[in-house]
Amino acid sequence: MTMRNVGRLLLATLAAAALAGCASTRAPDPRDPWEPVNRATFEFNDTVDKVVLKPIAQGYHAVLPSPIRSGVRNFFANLRDPWIAVNQFLQGKVEEGLSDLWRFIANSTFGLGGLCDIASDMGMPKHNEDFGQTLAVWGIGFGPYLVIPILGPSSVRDGVGTVADVYTYLPYFLPEWLDFEHRVAWSNSLTALDLVQRRSDLLDATTAFEQAALDRYAFLRAAYFQRRRNLIYDGNPPPEQPSDSPDSPSTGVLDGFVWLAGEARDSDVAESGLSPNVVDPKVPANYRSVLTAGADSATP
Amino acid sequence: MIRSFIALAATCAAFASGALAQESTPPDVLVKSVTQDVLSIVKQDKDIRAGNTKKTIALVEQKVLPHFDFNRMTALAMGANWRKATPEQQQVLIEEFRTLLVRTYSTAISSYRDQAIDFKPLRMQPADTSVVVRSEVKQPGQEPVAIDYSLETTPAGWKVYDVAVGGVSLVTTYRDTFTNEVRARGVDGLIKSLAEKNRQLGEKSG
16 A cells, blocks of 8 residues: 555545544544444454554564664654654744754764664653644644544544645655665555554553453543643643533534534634643642532432 | 452551551652652562563552552542442442552553653642642653653542553543443443453453
């Protein structure tokens, strides 16, 4: 599958999910109006992982010693840094963006083409940015939850972000731009190696996840929204609004389209400005409100 | 039999540590010392690193459990449904949820591989009754993973009532599942699911 096809697949998924939304009758979670389709995609991904990806990642993890795997991990992480820098700039974070650019330059040269992450030791930590986060900082809400084939949990906003991320994915496009001999083979091999390496890093985490979850689909969905929110605020999210409680009334299918009309669920990102780093001392998120909500609904 | 013995031992340990700790141990010092204590044991113990579940669970029961408030955790994870459960159902829920969390936590701990852990300075006013202790697991070549512990004062000292990894709160994540489950199958349905899950995990680890 070429990278362009992946892009088309993503767009097709968005369209299919939008259509399927019209068919769904009941939405237990207001953030997930397309749950039946998402669940099916989740099952598909799970099977692909069990049958193909996980066994390969396990073999890779067993065969290669840790220093080599670190080299591979660093190499691909380095190739992601320029796009991370671009996203920092797009979010108005100039200092972080410059730091990420320096990371790329330092690691590409002194770090032997990215095999060693010397920039982290030089005080330039690795950051986590993508175009979905940039869209969020620009004030666009999650939109409906969306499970993408192979790539997993996402939302309409983050799915659009992923399309941009895919088209700026250097391991695939560098061989083409640099006009390598056998560039198609290079592109595919590098992409596959990156995928296997990243899956192998998650082996322990997925084991713990499988143990912890009663309903893996719902568990992953809940984790996805929290994780993305955390990333959007660079690790310092403000306490959540009580109205985000899963018990708040759902308007069903239309939720997704209300979002398209501009009523972003997490518009607080935009309201709080471009640098959400200054945040009140952390209050345990919505913990009092949960208990009060309990008191309210106890009376029939 | 052995399980109830471990539970008894854990209860004694809880009383002992509660009595020793009093309220004088500040929350950040508490979390830091317990973390270091547990990880230094994991580092040295070949059985735990090889995935000996029983031994890891025993370690967690002894060292970690006394500092968690499972009643609070279960109540928070149940959210609005907590008051719908009878006191008997609440007791069973606490017990099953605790078993599940201990197992999951044990699995997570046994995959620990010498990563450095940094604790961030605690931001806390003297009058605060709840606080978040923030730490970071450093991994070479990757962005650090934040682990945040939410603690609350109790008569037996500071107790953890939530843990968040990379911004993903344990309690909030379970609340979604619990809410769905109770909506679809009632409180007893949720208890059944938890018990079934624990039974499966128990069988796997032998």
